[in-house]
Amino acid sequence: MRVDAVRNHRVIIQVAGDLLCHHGPGVSMDAIASAAGVGKGTLFRRFGDRDGLVRAVVDERTAQWWIAANERAADVAVPARERAIRLVDEMFELIVLRLRPLMAAMERTECTGGGASLPRWGVQLAELIAEVRPEADGEFLAKVIIGSMRSEMVEPGQEDTLRVNVLALTSSVLGD
Known part of the structure; x- marks a missing residue:
């Protein structure tokens, strides 16, 4: 180039x-x-197109986060249930707190779990869910969890409450 x-x-x-x-x-x-x-x-x-530009911006802004989160999610010394909850908490921090406007733009392109495919962190979450609950549809459940973090779910000033609810949903999906 x-x-x-x-x-x-x-x-x-x-x-x-x-x-x-x-x-x-x-x-x-x-x-x-x-x-x-x-x-x-x-x-x-x-x-x-616009969607390609938005994807490139999100990829650029999430690249370092993804490397670190993926390494933590792959640490088999930590139980899969704990890794899944930690990954969701980290995703919440990134999606809802740090990059909300960008993620809203991504939602318009249907790239964040609302469309047919999962983003790479969603694939990692689906794999962790399947590891904890092999009988469950990990991809569907990962989409539900990620969908609960979409911009229209976030009421200004209610981010802490949403985080608690998203983590409770994740814990429920994973079972005891």
Whole structure:
């Protein structure tokens, strides 16, 4: 990749993430292109469409978190039930508290568990659920848990209550 293309990619991801986080999921591609100092066509050539751009921003902002969370979730020295609850708590921190506007934009693309496929952290959760409860449909239950963290579930000022409820749901899904 050319040096200017690498720079443009970094700038676009940063600017798009900042705009989405500060102004919500309705930010236009025109606004992103203008703020990044590139043409709108560059966004479409690089990311395909708005959904591709949003996915790239979320992937960039979750990459380091995912590496650490995946390592903890894979630690077989810790019981699978405990790893699943810890993963859900970490997901809550990321999805609801740190990246809520970005995740709302992702929900519009149906990439966070509301659509046909699970994000990679959802796949990890489904595997942990299946390890704890082999008779259960781990993928479905992971979608239910992740779905309980969607932006429309979060009432301003009620994040702590939602966290308690999401963790209680997870504990219930996992059984005693």
